[in-house]
Amino acid sequence: MLETVQNHPAHMRQVVYDLARYKLDEQFTHADAQDIRRSRQALETAIRGVEEFSQQQVSIPPPSVPQLPGSGLAVARQPPIRELPPAAAGTSIGIERGALRGRPPFWSVSRRAAILLLVAGAGVVAALQRERLASLASYFSREERTGVATPPAPVAPATAQPTTGTPQRSPLRPTDYGVYAVVDDQSLAELTLLPGRPPDVRVAISAAFKAPDQTGLPNGHPKFIVFRRDSLNNGLERAEVRVVAKIAREFSAEATGKKLGDSDDAWVIRNFSYPFRVSPLPDSSEMYELHSEDPALELPPGRYVLILKNQAYYFRVDGDIIDPRQCIERVVATNGTFYSACKKP
Known part of the structure; x- marks a missing residue:
């Protein structure tokens, strides 16, 4: 052509x-x-x-x-x-x-x-791809800023260290699979998995269960670390902490106003919850951290469960219980069981 x-x-x-x-x-x-x-x-x-x-x-x-002139010849292929x-x-x-x-x-x-x-x-x-060009320009500008050479920090004299086959793990990283609470940014406390499936958040009161014996957290600013084998394929975006209330009194036809003692240890999960966010940990792909959406959140002393999809992990915060939501009364009638807030905590 x-x-x-x-x-x-x-x-x-x-x-x-x-x-x-x-x-x-x-x-x-x-x-x-x-x-x-x-x-x-x-x-x-x-x-x-x-x-x-x-x-x-x-x-x-x-x-x-x-x-x-004089030759009688003309250039070939030229018009007359x-x-x-x-x-x-x-x-x-x-x-x-x-x-x-x-x-x-x-x-x-x-x-x-x-x-x-x-x-x-x-x-x-350029008119059709202006957004991609703008993002590309911002990416290169970030690369230029991060690529600026900085003077190397002074290196301390090397001391003899024992060589080990595996790198040292941070003290706030668990070695066994499980769910852990971070205690004062210094140690970890493993949470206990409750049997059964926690109720939906739309259910006000769960079935009664017996609270496990577990060491409490010293304050109400909890952070959690989840260490699971399936974290990559079964990761979370959000989690929540729900209030656990103790059944202090029970009203029934057999015993009116019966106050339950320590031998009758019965607890229920309520639908009062605190939202938590998920953050990945850079040093392990099988771990992620849970922290409250409200940085100023402080859980009052009492019992709680951490809800991770279909599992509930129990923990408690030490201190005198003053939150009225931590106490509940049960009424057993012929047409069903009903719950109400404690009149006297």
């Missing part, structure tokens, strides 16, 4: 136009109908501008070569020319050569047309 149109600038420009239209349509999908229409209009406007520019170029015919006197002929030859030198070659016109089309295409692509 190029050999066919190489002597026809207009045909060559049409080939470039068709190629530009094809490459433009190749970049879009069916979902970009509005962008396709706008880009095609911009491309056609650029093509019309190139055509107007090419029509303004002066078309000068090829120079005529006079017959050499009118023989002029020597003086006029010399003048004509000078004019034709000057015009020939001033004529813009075909490839310069094609080059200008290609440059205009490339500029128009670059403008269309």
